[in-house]
Amino acid sequence: MKTPVRVAVTGAAGQIGYSLLFRIASGEMLGKDQPVILQLLELPLEKAQAALKGVIMELEDCAFPLLAGIVGTDDAEVAFKDADIALLVGARPRGPGMERKDLLLENAKIFTAQGAALNKVASRNVKVLVVGNPANTNAYIAMKSAPDLPAKNFTAMLRLDHNRALSQLAAKAGVAVGDIENLIVWGNHSPTMYPDYRFAKAGGASLKDKIGDADWNANTFIPQVGKRGAAIIEARGLSSAASAANAAIDHIRDWVLGSDGKWVTMGVPSDGSYGIPEGVMYGVPVITANGEYTRVEGLEIDEFSRKAMDKTLAELEEERAGVAHLLG
Numbered sequence: 554m555k556t557p558v559r560v561a562v563t564g565a566a567g568q569i570g571y572s573l574l575f576r577i578a579s580g581e582m583l584g585k586d587q588p589v590i591l592q593l594l595e596l597p598l599e600k601a602q603a604a605l606k607g608v609i610m611e612l613e614d615c616a617f618p619l620l621a622g623i624v625g626t627d628d629a630e631v632a633f634k635d636a637d638i639a640l641l642v643g644a645r646p647r648g649p650g651m652e653r654k655d656l657l658l659e660n661a662k663i664f665t666a667q668g669a670a671l672n673k674v675a676s677r678n679v680k681v682l683v684v685g686n687p688a689n690t691n692a693y694i695a696m697k698s699a700p701d702l703p704a705k706n707f708t709a710m711l712r713l714d715h716n717r718a719l720s721q722l723a724a725k726a727g728v729a730v731g732d733i734e735n736l737i738v739w740g741n742h743s744p745t746m747y748p749d750y751r752f753a754k755a756g757g758a759s760l761k762d763k764i765g766d767a768d769w770n771a772n773t774f775i776p777q778v779g780k781r782g783a784a785i786i787e788a789r790g791l792s793s794a795a796s797a798a799n800a801a802i803d804h805i806r807d808w809v810l811g812s813d814g815k816w817v818t819m820g821v822p823s824d825g826s827y828g829i830p831e832g833v834m835y836g837v838p839v840i841t842a843n844g845e846y847t848r849v850e851g852l853e854i855d856e857f858s859r860k861a862m863d864k865t866l867a868e869l870e871e872e873r874a875g876v877a878h879l880l881g
């Protein structure tokens with residue numbers, strides 16, 4: 554029997570949490586031979602703690618053989634204690650009359666505190682995935698608030714955007730989604746993101762050559778992927794939950810167990826390549842192996858792509874400037 558892996562999840566009683574925890578406990582994220590201990594954080598509110606209790610009761614009722622323990626708490630330092638993996642899902646949602654800037658500041662407080670708690674008590678190798686919006690900037694704040702942990706351990710979720718783009722591309726090109734390789738989503742998890750299929754292939758054949766439709770790319774594909782989150786809210790009356798949980802599982806599974814040479818998109822602190830200033834939490838193509846991600850380097854950036862990549866960068870820099878006064 555392997556040693557259990559400690560997986561912390563914040564916002565555990567929320568809708569993504571409800572789609573996520575049962576799959577982690579059944580071995581879909583870390584493997585069918587890997588025991589896990591779930592360390593679940595919720596707000597110190599009666600309603601949130603009661604909901605968390607209910608979720609824990611349901612986890613118990615599944616009798617998952619791989620579930621080696623469950624901790625439910627309202628204290629970040631308890632939830633993150635020795636955590637090997639931290640999924641930061643809980644965030645302040647946008648309320649009536651709240652501007653994007655207010656949302657940013659409310660969340661900055663949460664992610665400053667959670668970054669500091671990770672810094673204090675988590676495993677020194679903790680792999681952090683930020684899902685809660687604005688995901689890239691929240692991840693940046695957590696990273697900056699955890700100076701004793703390696704910056705590369707902090708990532709933001711662009712995988713839902715990557716998966717959305719894969720599906721749209723497969724439908725347009727008439728190929729199987731699982732056959733598509735070398736897709737990228739650059740930048741921020743927001744409508745400014747740039748899904749880039751210039752290098753995408755299926756069965757070795759270029760999808761750009763196959764589709765050959767610059768108008769579809771600029772006016773359908775890119776905006777549809779960028780606005781998919783809003784389209785789901787419009788249709789469901791609630792934001793994406795099962796697909797977001799699925800993407801979180803894909804992100805961590807590939808990071809821990811490897812992507813088998815495939816490109817996947819992760820929001821990671823920039824190393825300065827592709828003209829993205831160092832430290833900016835930006836979606837890039839990576840290949841994962843042995844628990845580490847490696848950027849796909851040396852891709853040609855044409856004029857159209859440069860513009861799209863700079864636009865999403867400008868938004869991230871604006872978000873970063875908006876919270877700079879809160880970070881030391």
Ligand SMILES: NC(=O)C1=CN([C@@H]2O[C@H](COP(=O)(O)OP(=O)(O)OC[C@H]3O[C@@H](n4cnc5c(N)ncnc54)[C@H](O)[C@@H]3O)[C@@H](O)[C@H]2O)C=CC1
Nearest residue numbers: 564566567568569595596643644684685686688710713797
């Ligand atoms: N990066 C991405 O691709 C996606 C991100 N999201 C974001 O994920 C976040 C969660 O979404 P849902 O689960 O649908 O929301 P939800 O509102 O159903 O659940 C969030 C939970 O987090 C808890 N929470 C709030 N602040 C917390 C804190 N400081 N510590 C611990 N728990 C806290 C709340 O009590 C609530 O139970 C939202 O910010 C949403 O916008 C959603 C879809 C995709």
Ligand SMILES: O=C([O-])CC(=O)C(=O)O
Nearest residue numbers: 686781782783785792793
């Ligand atoms: O748009 C939202 O609020 C939820 C989200 O991030 C997505 O579905 O991509």
